[in-house]
Amino acid sequence: MPAPESTLADALRERIILGEFAPGTRLSEATLAELLGVSRNTLREAFRVLSEQGLIEHVPHRGVSVASPTMADVVDIYRARRYIEPAALAAGSPLHPAVGDMTAAVERSEAGLEARDWRAVGTANMAFHHAIVALADSPRLGRLYRDIAAELRLAFLEIDSPEALHAPFVSRNRALLETFLARGGAAAAHELHDYLVYSEQTVLGAFTRQRRG
């Protein structure tokens, strides 16, 4: 009576995102299969899924390891974000249901800030941006965003200053939301563009200070 089928990839994905397997860690088929209680073949299928999603890196005959985003990856991720997020905001309607998600995410991040729970702040921040992309109502763009957000999360895992990484953006999220509601999508899009440039520099700066390549 085998385990949950395609959910294996999701379960493994979740554990990777939560940092259970540090970025760069090699994932041995035999070891991990036993740990997860599945066969090697089943695990390999999950590997192919996660590999396509960019969460793990697969080198032929050398196995897979948890992705360890480089600065080039971070740059590319933010490039993609600047292509998608401001445009989604510019075209989004204030009546779209995702606006409720944006509001809820901002409130969660503010609560996390007060509690100095940086992990919660980071999660809420990411939910905020995911809601922005949801404004576009595009499954394909949503899927791309889900993947690059997961990659970015891996990058964050390797930076050990979560406060500097997440705290400054709580107020910016609130401001962005109010701009969107009060002055419309076009104005908010410009603000978000600058926001993303600033965020990218913050992350790249932290990377540089940590001497990673």
Next chain:
Amino acid sequence: MPAPESTLADALRERIILGEFAPGTRLSEATLAELLGVSRNTLREAFRVLSEQGLIEHVPHRGVSVASPTMADVVDIYRARRYIEPAALAAGSPLHPAVGDMTAAVERSEAGLEARDWRAVGTANMAFHHAIVALADSPRLGRLYRDIAAELRLAFLEIDSPEALHAPFVSRNRALLETFLARGGAAAAHELHDYLVYSEQTVLGAFTRQRRG
């Protein structure tokens, strides 16, 4: 002495894109494994890859079938294209090497038009747009574009009026290229936006005439 490893997914992908397996066709594991000369397990790994790429649809316990894009899929694909392509053109430099690919693609499509080889025209058209996306220098956006272009190709396969689908865009490609070189990316971006709206309507019209959902 096993077959080419991860290339199996690529090989299968190629054969699907070329129309060897019609959209909607169910792909039996046992049958296809024997046809390809690989084991079921190996084939299943390739299935997971292609499924993540959106080329095949996987329904648990019911197997996989070649994706058969609906009108909703076409709409979403064009939405994603409008998010990416005009922005790539707007930010692209005329000195970027991809401009050479754009020029070459336009010339190939013109040659195909003269020879009334609609398949060649379609291929060249897609190469043209792929070159536009390449202007962005983003592996992640490029990968997304590769996937949605393949899906779109599947949609085209189900429409049996290739001339109406491809011919009108040869001259538009040439015009777009000249706008980009003469008047810059911003002007070209606007032109491309309208181009994509027109192209979407062309495809959706053909779909409707063929009574597909």
Next chain:
DNA sequence: TCCCACGGATTGTTCAACAATCCAAGTCAT
């Protein structure tokens, strides 16, 4: 020090088997 062969470890793939699920055909009661 450099180069190369060796050997253990890991991945790539196959095969055969069985469990779980689906689907269509046939059965039965109304």
Next chain:
DNA sequence: ATGACTTGGATTGTTGAACAATCCGTGGGA
């Protein structure tokens, strides 16, 4: 006949063991 139910065959999901192919560190030899 019609509709719900059961049954059986076919297909997918998963396993475990086996072997081939490749990689990599180790140690010898020049």
